Amino acid sequence: MRRFRTYNQVEETGQELPAQVAAQQERLKDRLASVRSIWLVGSGKGGVGKSAVTANLAAALAARSFSVGGLDGDVNGPSLARMLGAERGPLRSDGVGVAPAAGVAGTRVMSMDLLLGSADAPLRWREPDAAAGFIWQSTLEAGAVREFLSDVAWGTLDILLIDLPPGTDKLSRALQLIPEPAGVLLVTTPSEAARAAVARSARLVREAGVRRAGLIVNMAGHACSSCGHVDALFAAAADHRLVQESGMEAWARIPFHAGFATATDAGRPPVLDDPNGPAAAALLALADRVASTLDTEPL
Amino acid sequence: MKFLCLACDQAMEFAERQLPGDGTLAAVFGCPTCGREIAMLANPMETQLVSSLGIKVGGREVPEQPLELVRSSLAEGRPDAFLDDSAPANPSAVQGPVTWSDDAVQRLSHVPTFVRGMVKRIYTDYARERGIERITPEIMDTARTDLGLEGM
Ligand SMILES: Nc1ncnc2c1ncn2[C@@H]1O[C@H](COP(=O)(O)OP(=O)(O)OP(=O)(O)O)[C@@H](O)[C@H]1O
Ligand SMILES: [Mg+2]
Ligand SMILES: [Zn+2]
Numbered sequence: 001m002r003r004f005r006t007y008n009q010v011e012e013t014g015q016e017l018p019a020q021v022a023a024q025q026e027r028l029k030d031r032l033a034s035v036r037s038i039w040l041v042g043s044g045k046g047g048v049g050k051s052a053v054t055a056n057l058a059a060a061l062a063a064r065s066f067s068v069g070g071l072d073g074d075v076n077g078p079s080l081a082r083m084l085g086a087e088r089g090p091l092r093s094d095g096v097g098v099a100p101a102a103g104v105a106g107t108r109v110m111s112m113d114l115l116l117g118s119a120d121a122p123l124r125w126r127e128p129d130a131a132a133g134f135i136w137q138s139t140l141e142a143g144a145v146r147e148f149l150s151d152v153a154w155g156t157l158d159i160l161l162i163d164l165p166p167g168t169d170k171l172s173r174a175l176q177l178i179p180e181p182a183g184v185l186l187v188t189t190p191s192e193a194a195r196a197a198v199a200r201s202a203r204l205v206r207e208a209g210v211r212r213a214g215l216i217v218n219m220a221g222h223a224c225s226s227c228g229h230v231d232a233l234f235a236a237a238a239d240h241r242l243v244q245e246s247g248m249e250a251w252a253r254i255p256f257h258a259g260f261a262t263a264t265d266a267g268r269p270p271v272l273d274d275p276n277g278p279a280a281a282a283l284l285a286l287a288d289r290v291a292s293t294l295d296t297e298p299l
Numbered sequence: 300m301k302f303l304c305l306a307c308d309q310a311m312e313f314a315e316r317q318l319p320g321d322g323t324l325a326a327v328f329g330c331p332t333c334g335r336e337i338a339m340l341a342n343p344m345e346t347q348l349v350s351s352l353g354i355k356v357g358g359r360e361v362p363e364q365p366l367e368l369v370r371s372s373l374a375e376g377r378p379d380a381f382l383d384d385s386a387p388a389n390p391s392a393v394q395g396p397v398t399w400s401d402d403a404v405q406r407l408s409h410v411p412t413f414v415r416g417m418v419k420r421i422y423t424d425y426a427r428e429r430g431i432e433r434i435t436p437e438i439m440d441t442a443r444t445d446l447g448l449e450g451m
Contacts, residue, residue: 004303005303005308007301010301010303010310011309011310012310013301013310013311013312013313014358015312015313015357015358016300016301016358017300017349017352017354019358020353020354020355020358020359021352021354023363024353024363027363088377089379090379090380090381090382091380091381091382092381092382092383092384093365093366093381093383093384093416093417094365094383094384094385094420095362095364095365095385095420095424097365098365098366098381114377114380115369115373115376115377115380115413116373116375116376116377117375117376117377117378118377121375123373124373124374124375125372125373125374126371126372126373126374127347127374135348136347136348136351139351139352140351140368140372143351143352143353143368143369143372144368144369146353147353147365147366147367147368147369148366148369151365151366152365152366
């Protein structure tokens with residue numbers, strides 16, 4: 001039988017794929033050298049308020065004079081640009097980088113939403129064979145997020161918040177791209193149904209050795225829109241078990257408040273316009289906690 | 300992916316790229332010792348597998364553009380999503396001004412606006428790095444083949 005040398009034993013000619021992947025990694029590292037801290041906002045389940053938390057946290061920190069970037073890591077269901085009130089005007093680009101869009105309170109925003117034809121346009125890739133598209137769609141999605149990180153002219157940032165798509169797998173993928181985030185926020189509702197998903201994500205975060213990890217219990221109670229009084233929405237016992245089984249500390253409990261959704265979804269984060277509202281107050285307290293870590297974050 | 304000349308037990312080097320049609324990408328590799336050449340032919344699906352990683356078979360001729368993968372892969376990008384200026388990706392490689400002939404400008408105008416500014420920069424970078432002063436449709440053809448700019 002003929003014996004071959006292995007791939008690594010054969011001399012490099014400089015055009016190999018690994019060298020190009022290494023160059024991409026280098027580009028990412030260079031770009032992020034001026035970003036003090038990166039926080040990931042994820043969840044095991046969808047629709048629990050990740051984007052709303054990300055947008056309000058970003059706005060609250062920016063209002064405190066931190067330089068804040070918001071990256072929409074959800075390329076299929078982008079919502080961060082809208083929630084941060086970013087204009088859909090053309091993005092300036094040169095050979096070095098693409099300027100982020102300007103959001104409320106001076107936040108810098110990048111989202112697939114800014115690149116798609118209309119607000120309801122689904123994400124479609126050019127593909128030679130649509131039937132086999134699933135093979136590379138997730139590769140392209142991951143590539144898009146990598147480019148949003150490495151090719152956007154973020155400038156100097158105190159904090160870059162990344163709003164992830166739902167699912168523990170997406171959090172895992174994000175941790176491959178950003179192996180050492182300054183922190184991870186796991187958003188959940190305090191329901192029995194969310195418990196297993198939260199526990200899975202929490203375990204992933206623990207095993208990745210993430211420095212700071214906080215559980216955000218969203219829609220924890222219902223705030224009356226006229227008097228602001230908060231009623232328990234889910235049983236307190238479920239909330240308690242959820243936090244306990246996740247092994248994480250609850251960094252915030254945010255009540256459900258109808259006005260909060262309307263304003264956030266319209267690009268007017270209530271932390272700026274209605275800071276005394278019940279949900280906004282909880283988010284401002286969360287911003288305090290995150291801000292307290294920023295002062296100690298080295299550049 | 301490496302190509303090994305079995306006679307010489309040596310890695311072959313990338314020589315050129317061609318787009319012979321049909322969506323085929325041909326990459327030629329040659330043995331630096333005996334001169335033997337092979338062509339690797341990839342169909343659109345195989346090409347897509349590699350390019351969805353943001354990678355070019357045979358290596359890059361000009362630096363990767365910002366958001367190159369997104370801009371070249373998105374099917375329905377917003378026409379006015381970008382406002383491109385022509386600052387090169389690699390300022391140290393600047394030789395001199397590059398001009399465009401009228402028919403080259405005309406041809407560029409057929410490129411969808413979502414990627415046009417980026418494509419213009421790629422052709423300009425290509426010309427600069429080769430000391431080409433004027434971009435014509437012929438130069439665009441050569442560059443497209445050299446760079447493997449399938450669909451651009
Ligand atoms: N505490 C809250 N009170 C009222 N509405 C809320 C609250 N938190 C989030 N919402 C609203 O719920 C909806 C879903 O929230 P959001 O889009 O932030 O969830 P998500 O976890 O990002 O969803 P997806 O998984 O689809 O990305 C939005 O309209 C949002 O404004
Ligand atoms: Mg979301
Ligand atoms: Zn040989």
